Structures are given as structure tokens and as C-alpha cells.
Amino acid sequence: MTRSIALLSATFLLVTSAAYAADKAEREAIKHGKDLYNSVGCSQCHGWAAQGGVAGPTLLNPSSTANFITQLRGPRAVMPPYTSKVLQDQDIADIYAYVATLPKAPDVKKIKLLQDD
Ligand code: HEC
Numbered sequence: 001m002t003r004s005i006a007l008l009s010a011t012f013l014l015v016t017s018a019a020y021a022a023d024k025a026e027r028e029a030i031k032h033g034k035d036l037y038n039s040v041g042c043s044q045c046h047g048w049a050a051q052g053g054v055a056g057p058t059l060l061n062p063s064s065t066a067n068f069i070t071q072l073r074g075p076r077a078v079m080p081p082y083t084s085k086v087l088q089d090q091d092i093a094d095i096y097a098y099v100a101t102l103p104k105a106p107d108v109k110k111i112k113l114l115q116d117d
Contacts, residue, residue: 032094033094060103
């Protein structure tokens with residue numbers, strides 16, 4: 001009995017510390033993505049909270065890391081390209097992870113002041 005309780009506790013500790021480590025790694029990736037988002041210029045065009053700006057659309061509906069990589073390596077229109085000399089695929093994945101944590105803009109129809117009388 002005591003043995004199985006000890007075994008159960010050990011398993012619990014192992015599982016929770018593994019989850020904690022994974023959680024920590026994820027938080028570090030997001031923090032890294034945030035630092036890059038601001039340091040390599042994304043925020044200049046897409047806004048400090050990815051809300052969009054004069055020079056770039058909002059990124060608050062991010063689709064996937066793969067689409068981010070495609071856009072950054074070969075932008076569709078006027079956005080400057082980012083080669084792997086500037087950002088590795090993992091860096092882009094971290095930027096994506098950061099942007100995916102940002103709160104979405106509210107639905108315009110739910111903002112009273114923007115409704116017609
Ligand atoms: C000089 C301004 C500028 C900078 C800097 C810039 N972008 Fe863009 N971005 C744009 C514009 C303009 C578009 C619209 C499509 C195009 O021009 O290719 C765009 C499009 C995108 C899209 C596609 C969005 C969609 O809805 O289709 C993604 C994703 C994106 N940018 C991510 C980034 C990231 C991440 C960075 C930083 C590593 C960055 N951009 C830096 C201007 C910029």
C-alpha cells in the first residue's frame with residue numbers, strides 16, 4: 001500500500017514537472033517571438049500589438065506557422081522579405097507563437113459607438 005502510494009506520488013511529480021518544463025519552454029518561445037517581433041521591424045508596419053498599421057495589415061487572425069514562413073520568405077506584395085540570415089524558421093515559429101497569444105479585436109458590430117443611429 002505505502003509502496004503504491006509512493007509510486008503514485010513519484011509518477012505524479014514526474015508528470016507535473018514534465019508539464020511544467022514544457023510550459024516554461026513555450027513561455028520562453030513566446031517571449032523570444034515577442035522580442036523578435038519588435039526588434040526586426042514587424043511592429044513598425046503591423047502595429048505594436050499586431051493590430052495593423054498604415055503599412056501592414058493586422059496579424060490578429062494568424063493562420064499557421066507555415067503561412068508565416070511562406071509570407072516572410074517570399075512576400076506577396078510590398079512587405080520586405082526576411083531570409084534565413086535574419087530569421088531562422090524556428091524564429092518565425094516563435095513570432096507566430098507570440099502573435100497567436102495576442103487578444104483578437106472585438107467584433108465591430110458589438111461596439112455601440114460604431115453603430116448607426
Ligand atoms: C515595411 C512594412 C512591413 C514589415 C517590416 C513587415 N511587414 Fe508583414 N506585411 C506588410 C504588408 C504591406 C503586407 C501585405 C502583403 C504583402 O505586402 O506582401 C504584409 C503581410 C504580412 C502577413 C500576411 C498577412 C495576411 O493577412 O495575409 C504576415 C503573416 C506578415 N506580414 C508577417 C510579418 C512579420 C512576422 C514581420 C516581421 C518579421 C513583418 N510582417 C514585417 C508589411 C510589413
